[in-house]
Amino acid sequence: MQSTLRTLVLSALGLASALAASAQEPATTAPQVAEAHGLFSAWLRHDSPVVDVVWGVGADLVTLDAGGVVTQWDADSRSAVTRAELTAVTGIAFHPGGERPAGLALAHGSEPRVLEWRPALAAPALWTVEGLGGPLAVDAAGARIAAVGQHAVELVDVADGSHREVAQLGGFEVRDLAFGGGELAVLGFNRAKQLGRKGTEEQPWSTLWRVDVATGEELATVDLDGQCSEVLRLGDQWLCLDPERRAWIAGAGRGLELPLPAGAQAAPRVDSAVLPDRQLLQVDQRGQLIARVGLDGEPRPARSVGVGAMRLRPNRDGTTVALAQGCTVRLLAAAEGFAADGGAAGFAAQVSSLRFDDGGGRLLAASYDHSVDVYDVASGARLAHHGAVGIVHAAAWLGAGAEGGEETQQRFAWVARGGGLEQRTVDAAANNAATNRGLGLPWTDLAGGDGELFAVASGGAVLQCVGAGLETGWTGQGPRGAIQRIGAVPGRVVVASSGLVVLDRASGESLGALGDMGAPVQSLAAASAAPRAAVGLASGAVAVVDTDSIEVVATVAQHRGRVQAVALTADGRRLASVGTNDEALTLTGLDGAGAASWSIEIPWNGPGCTALGFSPDGRLLAAGGRDGRVVFFTLGG
CATH class of the missing domain: 2.40.10.480 (Thrombin, subunit H)
Structure with a gap:
């Protein structure tokens, strides 16, 4: 599965390079968009929560969601082969030959319950039996289905639908x-x-x-x-x-x-599975996946797979496990210790921050589950993982700065609830760790670049940190307000809350302010190579700000609900944004004056998008969700 992911990633990146004819002059029309890959795993998506998953042989997979939609998938290509909207499906079972669903238990209202056999998902039923329903099971030969009647469990012959009672329920x-x-x-x-x-x-x-x-x-x-x-x-x-x-x-x-592994916390079990090698897998309400061989085997360290798990289903040879969570199904690889594709286990809570490094080859990702990770964009491999003292509000690269050098470029930092500013390097052996307690203030957002960090606290205080030891530079003051956002443009620092303040990047002195943005600020993005910022507002609008003249030059991209996340390319010519109630990301082209020249929507399935970030060349857009996943989109032309 890992090689499949790498092939998909490289082909997607090649598509982006072919489509992006010119990085110097942005196109005046909307780009072509292709989903490159999910960084943390293969994701099979429904519009409603997934309630059951069953495997056939190989890559055949059938899912059932709460809306009654049954979908047959090819798990290798992660594409839907057949989809059927059925009435009140309560259970599914799959033929072990991998060719067809073994049975679909349908309930039209509460009664009568109906068990039916279909030779294929899109085909009509060959037979039906009234009074039988789920849960279901099919034997290894695909000859019998076990189903539940009103007073007994019955065995049903697949060949003709004949059935007999075998266990009185009493x-x-x-x-x-x-x-x-x-x-x-x-x-x-x-x-x-x-x-x-x-x-x-x-x-x-x-x-x-x-x-x-x-x-x-x-x-x-x-x-x-x-x-x-x-x-x-x-x-x-x-x-x-x-x-x-x-x-x-x-x-x-x-x-x-059953004993817990070291470091795991007790939580009610959600689902379990047994693999052919007698491995017992269990996932709990904390999102901990625990594996052990038999009942007496020592449990392996728990892996975080995210809260909200419903079903844990291994394929028949035990190489892959399907994990249903909310509206998605994740495919976990046994060979990687049940990490997701690319060697990453995923986040257990929403993604709070996504930042590419200067070269665009690494992604810095942070989450409310107290994690900060660095990933290789091409392979999906996790290069570094760190735990924080609390939920991580933001993370940022320091960039090369005046010191230059590879070691300097791989430094990054984060701010978490209850802690100060923490710095690490991708290469743990470099041991370049530093902490700045940040005057004891509650820091909420972070921006970096050119060897500097800029942090903002909930009261509007701004702090500059410089050097490998995160030494305190200047301090400044942004607008008052509980929600604070910060970004850095050439020569200036932008701070937004109830209003917007622009500070001199060298001294921290105020250069001007916008007292009223028309609505409370929710999110902020700054162009790293242009005097432009985008401010997401609670009204659903995005205000485009010229940071030289310190004025709003355009209002674009009206969203449903608050603007949860925004991102700008380095040249400020492309804007990505999403609202709390949106089912799609909005990609907007901005002209030289900041006005919208085109706009398209990129579908987003599953729980809401919470973080956005562009690669330095603007050809990749990373999007993170409330369910902990990260997805890349390639932007061409």
């Missing part, structure tokens, strides 16, 4: 079904009420039925002292799991507590 709610070792396991849950010391009390418990698939006979019934929600086949044993990380081996008595 008031139990079916939580899960699984085939394995010639058996069908049925996990039920009962909320029966019993008379206790304090009156009638709920005494829930779980029961596991084991059924011989060939004969339909019940082999055993095992009562479990817990509220189990999942049954898995681990080797030659049935394993039942509850939300609190306890596991029951059928017939072995009480549950076993």
Whole structure:
């Protein structure tokens, strides 16, 4: 998968180079846009939250979302092969030959429930059985489907739809079904009420039925002292799991507590999976993915895959795991220790900052999950990872500055809640760490370049830091206000909040101000090689500011909701912006006077976009989302 990603990235970058005929004079028409790749993983996107994922053989994958949309995907190309909008689908199962969905359980309203078999997703049903619904399971041969009726679990023959009862439920709610070792396991849950010391009390418990698939006979019934929600086949044993990380081996008595790896925090389990090599994977509500071999194996260090996980589904050979989160499905590679494509694990919370380095080959990314990472743009490989004391508001490169040299260019810094300014280098061996406590103020945004850093605090105080040790330079004052944004243009520093103040970059002295922007400031971008800034407002508008004359020269790109993020190319000729309620990014061309010459929309699927950044040549746009993903778009012409 990593080689597939690298090929996709290089071809996308080649497309960008071919389309961008001239970097000197921007085109007067809108560019062609192509999505290059998701830096943190392959993303399969729905318009509604994904509620189930099932694999066939190889790269065939079927997903079901809350809107009833069932999609068959080619996971290698990350493209939808077939899509069908169905009514109230409650479960899906996939033929092990990888050619068709094994069954779709459809509920038209609450009743009647209907199980149907389709030879292909877009084809009509070959047969239907009323009264049967999800959850579903299909056996390894693709000959039988297990489905849930009103009073019993039934086995359905795929060939003709004939069916028979195999496990009487007796008031139990079916939580899960699984085939394995010639058996069908049925996990039920009962909320029966019993008379206790304090009156009638709920005494829930779980029961596991084991059924011989060939004969339909019940082999055993095992009562479990817990509220189990999942049954898995681990080797030659049935394993039942509850939300609190306890596991029951059928017939072995009480549950076993599964230990956490060092550094992991306890959290309720969301979903689990077993791989062919007996690896047990579990993801929890904190977004921690934990792997161990068997029940006795030492757990590997937890990986952060992001909160909001719903389903964890391995393909049949165990090389790839599909993780459903919100409206997206991420593909995690087993060979990389279940890191996502490109060797990155992704962020567990929204992306707060995206900055390319001077050469455009590295991306500095920060997140509310207390992380600051550096990635190689071409390969997606993570070059550096750092943890912060709190949510990271912003990160910035210092740039070459007067010192010059490769070591200087790889320095970067960040500001986090509860901390000062922290500096590191991409090469950890350089040990070029520095901290500036920043006068003890709550710093909220950061800008850098030419060997300098400029930070702004919530009250409007501005601080310049210089040199490898982040020594304090000058201090200045921006506009008053809670939300503060800062950017650097040639010779000047721009600070925006309730209004906008322009400071001299060398001394910190005020050069002028705009007292009223027409609405509160939400976001700010500055052109690194031109006297231009873009200010995103709470009204949904973006104000284009000439930082020499200190005046608004144009108002463009009206958005739905507050302007969450803005970005400008180095020459100030292209503007990217997005609102909190937008379903697309807006890319706007600006003429020499700052007015809009063209505008296009770039679709954005899934949770809202929270950060934007252009590469130095303006040919790549990086966009980060509330769900922790980062996507590149190539801009041609």
